[in-house]
Amino acid sequence: xxxxxxxxxxxxxxxxxxxxxxxxxxxxxxxxxxxxxxxxxxxxxxxxxxxxxxxxxxxxxxxxxxxxxxxxxxxxxxxxxxxxxxxxxxxxxxxxxxxxxxxxxxxxxxxxxxxxxxxxxxxxxxxxxxxxxxxxxxxxxxxxxxxxxxxxxxxxxxxxxxxxxxxxxxxxxxxxxxxxxxxxxxxxxxxxxxxxxxxxxxxxxxxxxxxxxxxxxxxxxxxxxxxxxxxxxxxxxxxxxxxxxxxxxxxxxxxxxxxxx
Amino acid sequence: xxxxxxxxxxxxxxxxxxxxxxxxxxxxxxxxxxxxxxxxxxxxxxxxxxxxxxxxxxxxxxxxxxxxxxxxxxxxxxxxxxxxxxxxxxxxxxxxxxxxxxxxxxxxxxxxxxxxxxxxxxxxxxxxxxxxxxxxxxxxxxxxxxxxxxxxxxxxxxxxxxxxxxxxxxxxxxxxxxxxxxxxxxxxxxxxxxxxxxxxxxxxxxxxxxxxxxxxxxxxxxxxxxxxxxxxxxxxxxxxxxxxxxxxxxxxxxxxxxxxxxxxxxxxxxxxxxxxxxx
Numbered sequence: 326x327x328x329x330x331x332x333x334x335x336x337x338x339x340x341x342x343x344x345x346x347x348x349x350x351x352x353x354x355x356x357x358x359x360x361x362x363x364x365x366x367x368x369x370x371x372x373x374x375x376x377x378x379x380x381x382x383x384x385x386x387x388x389x390x391x392x393x394x395x396x397x398x399x400x401x402x403x404x405x406x407x408x409x410x411x412x413x414x415x416x417x418x419x420x421x422x423x424x425x426x427x428x429x430x431x432x433x434x435x436x437x438x439x440x441x442x443x444x445x446x447x448x449x450x451x452x453x454x455x456x457x458x459x460x461x462x463x464x465x466x467x468x469x470x471x472x473x474x475x476x477x478x479x480x481x482x483x484x485x486x487x488x489x490x491x492x493x494x495x496x497x498x499x500x501x502x503x504x505x506x507x508x509x510x511x512x513x514x515x516x517x518x519x520x521x522x523x524x525x526x527x528x529x530x531x532x533x534x535x536x537x538x539x540x541x542x543x544x545x546x547x548x549x550x551x552x553x554x555x556x557x558x559x560x561x562x563x564x565x566x567x568x569x570x571x572x573x574x575x576x577x578x579x580x581x582x583x584x585x586x
Numbered sequence: 587x588x589x590x591x592x593x594x595x596x597x598x599x600x601x602x603x604x605x606x607x608x609x610x611x612x613x614x615x616x617x618x619x620x621x622x623x624x625x626x627x628x629x630x631x632x633x634x635x636x637x638x639x640x641x642x643x644x645x646x647x648x649x650x651x652x653x654x655x656x657x658x659x660x661x662x663x664x665x666x667x668x669x670x671x672x673x674x675x676x677x678x679x680x681x682x683x684x685x686x687x688x689x690x691x692x693x694x695x696x697x698x699x700x701x702x703x704x705x706x707x708x709x710x711x712x713x714x715x716x717x718x719x720x721x722x723x724x725x726x727x728x729x730x731x732x733x734x735x736x737x738x739x740x741x742x743x744x745x746x747x748x749x750x751x752x753x754x755x756x757x758x759x760x761x762x763x764x765x766x767x768x769x770x771x772x773x774x775x776x777x778x779x780x781x782x783x784x785x786x787x788x789x790x791x792x793x794x795x796x797x798x799x800x801x802x803x804x805x806x807x808x809x810x811x812x813x814x815x816x817x818x819x820x821x822x823x824x825x826x827x828x829x830x831x832x833x834x835x836x837x838x839x840x841x842x843x844x845x846x847x848x849x850x851x852x853x854x855x856x857x858x859x860x861x862x863x864x865x
Contacts, residue, residue: 472710511695
């Protein structure tokens with residue numbers, strides 16, 4: 326059948342673009358509709374090469390892993406990008422933090438939506454970490470040779486919880502202040518290193534040299550605590566978590582998938 | 587097309603014994619397989635990549651819908667002169683906060699969470715059952731799945747109680763109660779186990795205190811011994827180190843509902859009192 330003028334035009338244009346030096350400099354593969362190109366698209370792309378080129382057909386069954394791990398990572402990305410947006414409008418100063426959140430709610434374009442998404446994605450991430458761990462446990466996927474990756478996963482769980490908890494203080498409202506007060510009361514009770522904990526008196530621990538003081542940068546939840554939580558929440562923990570996620574994903578590829586994946 | 591790839595294999599010739607090679611099978615496919623057996627695989631692109639794309643699109647839509655419908659809470663400006671009642675931690679920590687009713691903060695907030703994390707970390711090293719790897723199975727790993735489910739249930743029940751059933755002064759409120767009205771403080775007086783022993787058995791202070799120490803140590807001692815005697819195979823499979831780790835974590839976990847039970851049924855505040863800490 327003879328091609329119509331439009332088809333020929335689009336073929337020609339496609340050829341012009343995809344055969345150009347610029348295109349070829351960026352993409353090392355053709356359109357992924359042949360086996361060679363489908364392999365190339367995965368291992369020449371930095372984001373896609375997290376995948377193997379081929380997976381067992383069982384891996385395509387959603388009902389094994391429920392996408393829980395992948396979605397946890399996706400929520401982490403959502404949190405990173407919405408968090409970056411929020412950082413432009415938020416200053417961790419007890420005198421203006423609350424007003425900045427009010428501005429986000431009422432004045433700034435998409436400010437409210439972004440904050441809402443950040444909040445709910447944080448809850449979703451905690452929930453999906455739990456879902457993912459439950460799946461991994463029930464399918465016995467932590468068994469040799471994947472023991473270490475389970476340990477990395479537990480550390481990521483702890484980081485997720487601490488990330489979520491440090492973010493709780495930032496709006497500097499009553500909810501924030503008192504939730505962190507409850508939490509730091511618990512830190513105060515740590516055996517040996519908390520002032521209200523067992524054996525603290527014997528070791529000479531006081532309110533100004535215990536673990537709570539280190540956490541809050543003072544004896545009350547105040548300016549130093551807000552700054553500490555801000556830096557931990559926005560920079561320190563996301564970086565550490567990203568490193569551990571890299572190890573986590575790398576080990577999945579190296580140790581191989583359990584089950585039908 | 588990769589997804590239409592068929593792996594119909596059939597034997598053509600029996601292998602000639604004099605030869606070191608032979609035609610094994612014919613496989614239909616779109617690529618040649620060199621030094622590989624016929625396999626049941628599909629290309630990641632587009633098969634898996636599409637699943638990921640669809641699931642993250644669904645997640646985005648749901649997240650956007652929730653965000654448009656329900657807004658992140660923001661209360662009044664933080665101030666230390668007014669204390670909210672009740673004072674609640676984020677939901678994922680409310681299980682621990684609920685434990686504060688039954689345990690001192692050093693246990694509920696520090697030691698028990700540490701045990702949970704240590705317990706989770708050591709799971710792959712203490713579960714030496716090789717079966718049930720890579721598929722859902724209860725029958726092949728009854729003890730592991732039951733214990734895990736028990737811990738999970740405990741965690742979630744405490745969270746549900748903390749989120750939905752605790753109101754003013756951390757009192758128990760049903761959903762149909764008036765949540766703005768204070769409840770009268772509980773009429774029961776809590777009593778330490780050692781005092782209870784003194785009253786019931788009529789023994790001295792020192793003796794009853796030592797008796798509570800022995801009871802607590804006895805809980806672990808008996809707990810360690812029973813499986814050691816009755817399930818020798820269990821002990822032998824695990825070995826000395828793993829067995830003690832498993833039993834310590836298991837008994838500590840069971841101790842939590844046990845203490846809650848003693849508190850609720852017998853009004854016992856502490857089962858053990860030392861000069862440094864109370865349990």
